[in-house]
Amino acid sequence: MERFFGSLKSEWLADQRYLNREQARQDIVQDxxxxxxxHSDRLHSSLGYITPQQHFLAVAA
Known part of the structure; x- marks a missing residue:
């Protein structure tokens, strides 16, 4: 979690200027x-080059 907030502050918010807190919140949520x-659509090598959804469906079946 600390890495997430560190990246958020240094990489995402460093170059952004917002008029208010709500505008910043909406931008962050969208990102x-x-x-x-x-990440849910990309193929993962650790899952045998299938998507997480495909893996979930295979395990749930």
Missing amino acids: IEMEMEY
Whole structure:
């Protein structure tokens, strides 16, 4: 968790200027959602080059 907030402060927020806290919150939430979508769609070598969704479905079946 500390790494996440460190990266957020140094890489994402360092170059951003927001008019208010809500605007910053919305931008951060949107970025996190995009990251989650990317990681859930990409192939993972540790899962045998399938997506996490495919792995979940295979394990649940």
